[in-house]
Each structure stands twice: as C-alpha cells, then as structure tokens.
Amino acid sequence: MSAAWNPRASEEGETPPRPELSNWGRWGEDDEAGAANLLSPEVLLAALTLPRSGEVVQLSQVIGDPKAPRNGAPPQHFMLHDAGDYLAGAKAPSGFQTAVDHLSWATHGSVTHLDALGHVWYDDQMFNGYDHRAARSNGLRRLGIDKAPPFIGRGVLIDIAKTKGVTRLDPGYEVTAADIEEALQSAGEALQAGDCVLIRTGWITAWESDDVRYHGDRPGIGLDAAEYLARHDVALVGADNSGVEVIPWAPGTVCPVHQFLIRDCGIYLLEFLDLEELSRRDATAFLFIASPLRIRGGTGSPIAPVAVL
Amino acid sequence: MSAAWNPRASEEGETPPRPELSNWGRWGEDDEAGAANLLSPEVLLAALTLPRSGEVVQLSQVIGDPKAPRNGAPPQHFMLHDAGDYLAGAKAPSGFQTAVDHLSWATHGSVTHLDALGHVWYDDQMFNGYDHRAARSNGLRRLGIDKAPPFIGRGVLIDIAKTKGVTRLDPGYEVTAADIEEALQSAGEALQAGDCVLIRTGWITAWESDDVRYHGDRPGIGLDAAEYLARHDVALVGADNSGVEVIPWAPGTVCPVHQFLIRDCGIYLLEFLDLEELSRRDATAFLFIASPLRIRGGTGSPIAPVAVL
Amino acid sequence: MSAAWNPRASEEGETPPRPELSNWGRWGEDDEAGAANLLSPEVLLAALTLPRSGEVVQLSQVIGDPKAPRNGAPPQHFMLHDAGDYLAGAKAPSGFQTAVDHLSWATHGSVTHLDALGHVWYDDQMFNGYDHRAARSNGLRRLGIDKAPPFIGRGVLIDIAKTKGVTRLDPGYEVTAADIEEALQSAGEALQAGDCVLIRTGWITAWESDDVRYHGDRPGIGLDAAEYLARHDVALVGADNSGVEVIPWAPGTVCPVHQFLIRDCGIYLLEFLDLEELSRRDATAFLFIASPLRIRGGTGSPIAPVAVL
C-alpha cells in the first residue's frame, strides 16, 4: 500500500489503513484476480453443501424496470425486429417469426454490476501495483472484469436494517464494524475467509419514495467496516445501494471504501443489489453465485447474482 | 402445438413434430418459464452434489476478443473515463482516480447468450399460446428473458466432435439422435429430466481459420436430435456455434429447431458457447450454472455460464 | 384529409381543419417531399438575393451543452481514442496522432432536429395517403427524412416574444394567427409561398432557470396559427421549443398541430431552435438554409440550420 496515501488524512487522530491489510503481492506479482483467489475449490465445495431447500433467490434488479434504482440515464433496450413488423407486412419465411434486440448502457450507472479491480485507483497505481496507464480508451489492459472469475462460494447476509429494526437506514448512516458484528451475532454467524458478504441497508426502498432523496446522502459502510471486512478476508462486498459505501464520505476523502477495498485489498464490490427477498426469508448463510460477463478490459460487468437457500 | 404448422412439410414422408412433445399448458396457462420449471429444488440439490474437484470452467466467449466468433458487428465498449484523462490533466479529487465504461451490443449477434422463449415463434403464437403481439418496440410483454429463472442444475456435455474423433464436425453436418446416444454411451451417461445439455461441435475453431467459412454451412443439431432431447425433458440445449442448429436447414424450413424447441417445447437455447476446455477435461456430467440478466422484455441475455467439476 | 378526423372534435362550435388545406395529391400521388416542393428554383434564387451583410447566424443548439434544452436522456458522445491514450503509451505511427468519436442519441429528444413527414399520422394513414405500415423496425419505407430535400429559401422570423415585449411567453400561451399577423406587421413583412417560418417564443430561456418548468405547460402555436400558416403555403415551421406547438393541447387532442401540419399538409416542423441571436439582430427576412442528414428511413434528422443576413 502506498505510504503517501491516506483516505482519512484530514481527520486528525485517525488511523490510516494498515499496510498489513494490503493484498498486493499476496497472490503473486502477476495476479489480476485479487481476493477472488480466496474462493478456492475447498471454499466452493463447502458452499455447495449449504443449501437445504434448493430455493433460488435472485439478487439483481430488473433492468429497465422504472422502479429499479439507477444512477444516470436508464439502460437502453432497442428492438431490432418484433411482431409489429409482421403485422405491418414483413414476410415470415417458411413461417419463421422472430424478435431480436440491442442493449446499450453504462455499466456503473444503470444496472446491478460487479466492479472490476481496475475500476478505481489512486497515486497512479492500481491493485497489485499495476501502472494506471493500463486504463485506455480501448479498455483495461490489466485488472479488467475478464480477469475476475465466477464467484461461487458462501454468501452471508449482513442485514443491518433488520438488526436495527428499520425499513431502511437513515441517509448518511455509516455502517460500522460494530454494526456488522451485531448483525452477525444476531444471525448466529461468523465470517470466514472467502465469504461473499452482502450488506443490507434497505436503501433500495428510497428510490420508490423519492428519486432526489435516493441520490443524496445515503447509508453504507465506512472505512471502519471496510477494514473489518478486509481483516476477515472476505472476497466480495455487495450492497443494496449504488456504491456500497456511505455518503457523505469522511471529510477530505472521495470514495475511500472503493479506494481501500478495491485498490489496496483487491476485494470486489457488487452494487445495486436487491436484498429485500433475501431479508424476508431470514437468510443468513447460503450458496452465493455471481458470474460476471467476460468483457475484455471492462471496468465492470452487469450481473445477475443469486442465493441458493 | 398448432396443427397447421409443420417445419418439415416440404419433405414427403417425414414425421411432423408430435403433439405429445408440445409443452403448452404443462406448467399452467400463465406460465412463462417453460422447461426451466424442470429445474426443481430437487434437481438443483442433486446437481450440487456432482462436483468432486471444485474446479470451475467458464463456458462463455470473451466479449470483445477478436478471436471469439460472432454474427454481425462486434460488441461496442466505450470508455467514458480512463487513466489518459488524468495524464491529460483531469483532476483526481482527494486522490480518487477511476475508469468507467459503456456497453452496446446486439444480444443475438455478438455475445454468448441465452434466448428468451419469446425470441421466436410461428403462426402468430408464441410458446404456451401467447399472442405474438406481445413483441413490441419496447420489448416482450410475455416470455421476456426476465421470465427465465437462473439455471442451476445438472449439465451434460454431449461431445460429438470428440466421439467422432475430429477437431470439429464438417460444415452442414447434422447431429442426430443417434449421434447423441453414441456420445452419451461413450461417456457412460444417460439423460435426466431437467438436464442442461451442451452439444459440442467444435465449430468455434472454424472462426480462427476462416471467417467466411464460419458463417456458411455449419454443423449443429437437426429436428431429429431436437425431438430426442425434448422427449428426454431437457431444460436447456446449448452449443458452441451461433444458433445450436445445423445449417442448411431442411428444405422449406427456416430455423426449425428454434421453432420446435423454443416455441413448441419451451426449451431454452444457449448460443456461442466455448466448450473446448470442458472437452479437454473430459467432463461429462457436472454442476451447470447460467444466470441470465433480468432484462425487462429482453429477447435474450448475454450470459456467462459455468461448469463446476 | 380524412373526413373522420377532427382534432377539435371535443370543442363544440369549433371548425374542423378545412379539407382545402390538405395537400394530399397536390404534388402527385407518389410525392414524399410535401411542402418542400414549394421551395422551387425560383424561390431559392430569390432567397439568395436577400443577404446584405453576409453574416451567418447559427440556429441550432449546441449538442452536449448542458444549457441546451432537451427532452429525455442527453446525447451520448463517446471518444474512441484521444490524446490520453498517447500519454498512456499508445504508439503514434510515423508521428500520426488522432482523436475519434462515436455518437448516439434519440432524434426527437435531444437535439435540434427536423421531423420527417412520416414522423406522425392518424387513422393509419400518413401524409399523402401512405399506409402507416410503412413505419417498421428498420425505418420508414415512405416519407423518411431521406425524402426531405435541403431547405434553401426565404426564412421569416416571427418574433412573438419581442412583439409582446417579454423575454419569453407564458407557459401555456397559445400563439394565434392574430399574434403572427401582429408580429409580421410590426416587422413590415408578409408571408410568401414557400417561406420557412421561425416562431420565437423565448421558451429556450426557461431551461436555464428551471428544468421542471421547461417540460410542463409551454408556449407554442395552436391550430388557429397552424391553419393560418398552412393557408399561406409555408414550407416549414420552426420554433425555439421542444415541439413547436402549445402545451396543453386543446381538450381531447394530442399534438394537433403535428397531426395537421405534418400529416394533412406535408409541412415540416423544425424543433429545439435557438432564435435568441436572430432576435437580438432584429432579423426579419433572410436566407434560410437547413440540410437534413440523409438517413434512410429516418423519422427525423439532427440538423444545423442557419440564417444568412
């Protein structure tokens, strides 16, 4: 970890991210998968034994649903051919009729997505010390989302909103390490290396009531919680908000949780989740599956993660 | 199944698709998931017990890789911000640096994708009898890809190319029911209801050697094999070519396998797979996972399926 | 004009659009250019004699300028290659350096544009009696913007806001025939056949002060003014708002001015103009030039019209 950087530099008396939490070099000098390395075959095989009912809960938002939160312009869905064309006279050769479409969207703005490790950095260096000049107009030459393997492992729901007894946490509420411990204790779970941790803030429900409210201050994790999760060697941190971390950031910092988890630790962030159904079912630990599209040099991928109970 | 339709009408003496193979009404009048209903919790739980090594094999092509086959214009990957911008003077507030992107592509032309059940039809009726007028310029009102659940079940590799001892099957080679049985026998497997069947033709290697060759006649399954698979109640049929079925089609027909499997049987097609690694590993039956993006009214979804061995 | 249609049907005592204002068949059964036929060589040559100073005033909004009004998502401008790439290490073969881009936008939502005659219709018939089934997923087979010739003729500024002594007209203000006559009289001009008429409401300034205000009730012309302009055989009606016509529409009607001018009369609408500079210069009659992109089957075209004074 760069000695020069301190996401909390402006806060006197705060401890900077500890060098021992950095994962640079841990999986080799040429590694581009980061904490996904924690999802070993053993971790995977153990996770496969978790399901009891075989029920599947989808954790992604519906793309194109006006009720699904997003950040920026909505996804674009163009139909290239549809039934109307046949009604208007298009021929159906040998009876064959078809509808086909085209998709266009900003990865980080409009859909449930997994961040690539090359999505954010500071001091001109990305995770594992890669030079940031890898990020060019034709994509990421290092740490693109095509370097992220499928995530198949143990998922753990950290249901902060439920623990606090609210529909959703307050705007600007910072989820702390203590909050996470409280939620785990309440669920009777403990974190394990390689876990895929899903933080439920309930913030997805803010979209329904007020768009403007949604994009202002919002609940999420802060550096304290991020360090706690990094110390427990999780592979992935997801949340039901637009960027996992709390807004406002600590004074003098911009996206400190992204900077720390992605760039220092190589831990993946999964954003715009829908955790409502999982919460309704009182899920705690489960088989978690998230397979990113293999987009060459992509800064992230739209994704459809699931929990198997 | 519509009595009026016969994808082999022009071939004298041929048997039309048998009405008993139609799955209309089988899972209820309002069903939009089709053969995915076969992936019951029991089927899923049984599939979770298959993996021995915990190794994961990715089955999708790399999006944007010029060596990956496609049909039409390549996927578009636009970088909205990258490291070059910082080098050119863009500010990094509080040290935060980021790369973000935008994607644009035709679902059925340029990426590994799962077809929605509303993707094809004939006689103005889609699977389960839905009126084709559901397919409009703003998407599918019925049978969109958002109605397809995640596929988590048993995958079976039908490695025709390996059984025949070739790198890839010949252009225009029709994979038959007998071929499938031969491959199964050789692998010591038998089909089960709810299986996700992956047909390996080796055709993906034709792209490397010749683009023009790739889009001409090609190997794939014909109606004979499709009926065999439908009779065995598979949930999904994937292949390592651009449309699962053999080209040329039987005289007087257009996409007869699409018409039969999707529209009559509600069985899903998965296209542009890369099955080379799976074949190298001599995989036969395994845990198969494919979770489509929940695109509201989409005619299909880019997807990153995996096999767990 | 269809006898069955009456955009004012719900207003008792109102006169329906008079059949004599319809231009169907006027320029031949196969005509697709409509009132652009009025821009004869004679009209063009006469217009070329109007300029005195040779000064050019641009009438389009700047695409991508956040201060430019739009309706919907902003235009997308993707850079495919830029200077940052060279700074990040891209080679410049033989010294050659380049920046290239990609554009993506909705014609009618985000840019100054000319409507094609096939953009709107009613009773399943387009201008000149063309069957609406010409409008399919691959574009307009009739009356596409590629059938609209370049407009080079006399432009006349109808500066209603200036005549009324206001920065902009009130929301919902309906510009009437009397208003147009008053503005013309004040400018000492009279309409001629083939004129390209530009209506200034000042509404473009509403965007600067309030986005929400911009898209609510707004000033524009109503059917009374539209009929007046049609009676004077203008070729084109432009305005500095998002749709030329006043909102709210008369009760029981939707876009009645579009329906009447485009579908009944074949008169072109030009939207999202910036007429502020033209007004500041007290322009009245001038050489007007607007050359639409020849988009095969397009429902309209982004355009950069100019006035030469």
Place this chain on the structure above:
Amino acid sequence: MSAAWNPRASEEGETPPRPELSNWGRWGEDDEAGAANLLSPEVLLAALTLPRSGEVVQLSQVIGDPKAPRNGAPPQHFMLHDAGDYLAGAKAPSGFQTAVDHLSWATHGSVTHLDALGHVWYDDQMFNGYDHRAARSNGLRRLGIDKAPPFIGRGVLIDIAKTKGVTRLDPGYEVTAADIEEALQSAGEALQAGDCVLIRTGWITAWESDDVRYHGDRPGIGLDAAEYLARHDVALVGADNSGVEVIPWAPGTVCPVHQFLIRDCGIYLLEFLDLEELSRRDATAFLFIASPLRIRGGTGSPIAPVAVL
C-alpha cells in the same frame, strides 16, 4: 509549423512542407476555426451570385444505404416506436400515432462527415499550437467541430476522373498539383482564396463492385496536391473517398495529408462525398453549403453538403 516534423522525412531529396504554408497564428492566437476564416462575408456574398438554375445537388451519401461506402460497422438506426406497435395493440391517444428513432454511429467510419481541426495532430500539438491534452474522454476542449462555422461559399469541382476519361482512378493513384491544374484548366476555372474544393476520384463506384477492393489501395491527393491547395488558400478539401488522401501513403508516413492540411494549415477535410451527380451535370463552380452539427467537443460531424447550380 514544427521544425521537427517532416512527413516525407524518409524520402530523400523531397522538400518538407514549407513553414510559410503553416497557418498557425494567422487568425489570432486563440483562433479555433482555421481556414474557415477565409469564408468572409464578401466571399459568401459573392458565392450567392453563382447559381443560375437554382437546382440543388446533394453531395452526401445516404446513411444506412448498403450501397454507400463506409469504413467499419454500419450506422445503427433503432426505431423506438413504429406503426407495428399500433397494429400490435398500442393505444393511439386521441388518434395520435407516431414513429420515433435513435441513431448511433462512428463519426469517421460510417457517414459523410467533416473532420474537426482537433481530429489529428503530431508532436503533441494541434493546429494553432494547441496542446493535444485538449483531447480527452469527454471530447475536444479545443478545435472541436462546434468551433467550425457553417461553410457557405464557392465550391469548385476538381473532376480528376472525368479529366482522365475514366469512371474512377486506379487504386493508389496519387492526384498531384499538375492533375488539379489540368482539371481546372479543362473546366476554365481558377482557384480563389476561401474556395471549398471537391476532388472527384470516382472511387465511390469501387464499393459497388468490391468491398475488399474499396478498403485497399485507393486514389486520392498526396502532399504535392495538398501543398498546392494550401498555397491557394482553400478553406476546405472534400473528396469522394474515405479520407481524401491517396493510399498507400509515402513510405514512412501515416496520413501525411491529414497532418499537413488539418494540423499545419487548419484546412478542413470533408469525406465520403458523393460527387457523381455533380459530375454528370458538368458542374465546375457553384454555391457550396455545408453546415456541421454543433457537437460540443466532437472530432467531426455527420453532414449533408449541397451544391446549388
């Protein structure tokens, strides 16, 4: 002009571009319009007197026409709503029916377009000495196409193919200063400052016969002709090929004509013209009009230029 640069450095005995042809600083240190400054009101007013017949000839290719040459993927034209939707049951409120669309294309690849002065450069400096770091992921901060004014002036057709008595020039044929003089003499014309010069090679007809042939060696102007045109102070050079200049380039150079005309001289290039009709009419000098879309920071603009005879 940079002393260090020499697009012909590898050709012994060749004269490098002369510093006196550079237009840096000529129209002021802050100028971003370059040779468009030559289109003075006087030049414009004189050009308005040229037309005799008032006939308009369109010089752009039809966008989306498969017979129109392009370089790369075809333009994308998505219909957002069309007649088929009404036929499939969409409501037409108060009778209103509409078709709307969305466009997506690469500026330099797929349409008739005008290059911005910031499109190409060398030695990290753009025209007029602007630092190339102006070219970032959000567009050109200097020399974008929004800085190019409408071109309204004298157009001159340099019909090399006709002068040589061929349908189209041979692949790799370099149009020279002598060729231009020959064509001018044959047409009885002489160049004037501010002229918009259109070079006809006939290469557009190569697309019809062979796509592969189109993108290989092709006729166009070389540096000799470019210097001749620069010396005559033309404002714009257009051609009926994909990049104005001859391919192959002189050994050791890449796009030398682009580098010289755009970066050194601030002279505009107009590409993918269709000059066939203009040639058929034996046009020589005429009123030329080309009004680029005002795309903020654009590297070029799709455009629909016309000649008025």
